[in-house]
Amino acid sequence: MPGTVGQQPAEARQAIERCRDRIGEIIELHAAELLAPAYHARNRHMVDRAQMVIGFPLEGPEGTSGTWQTINYASSQGKPRLIVPV
Template sequence: MDMPTAITITGTRATEDRPHGEYDAIFAEYLAPFADEATHFYIGGAIGIDSLTLLWLTTRTRSRITVAVPDTAVDQPSEARQAIATAQDKGRLSELIELRHSGHPSAEAYHYRNRWMVDRSEFVIAFPRGADRTRGTWYTADYAAGQGKPRLIVPI
């Protein structure tokens, strides 16, 4: 397989169990091998893995980054808005996509956003918390599998 040039990152919102330094090490191991100037990452604009990977990619790579939110950026939690603003201020955000889903906030709105990202990607890197297949991260990984897209699952 050639290195993918369009990658969706998905993951849990619950990241408070670990110090941020541990996430830096995880991202260095699992994101860095894909992160070059030819790679375009699609990230949701939520808290947790979304915000952490956005900030990591912003400060440590030259990859292109698109953030997609289910409604608008101002509707996101403060931590997520701050991460988006940091990426914008550093000139690292290629696009901010506001999907303006009428059902936000809802699982349906997040699933819509995640499908939008996967549909534009060749590869998905998922950071799920636990094995509960009803969670959004697993939904996204399973959606990618249904499209025949390869996935890298990194349990958190």
């Protein structure tokens, strides 16, 4: 997550607590502000640690959404990608 668990909505914090026994690690990036750069950093962090990326972009032409930025970053890293338009 881009910030900390404490910055997440109550529902997200509760979901984490309910699943705590199945969560191996929570990585907090400690972003000062939860704006686009923090989300992009989070997405790159996930791609860097993944063997494959599955993206669910909105149907239509390739755009500049965070989903496409993440898919394209995975491509630049030579990671296999599965793109499932929704």
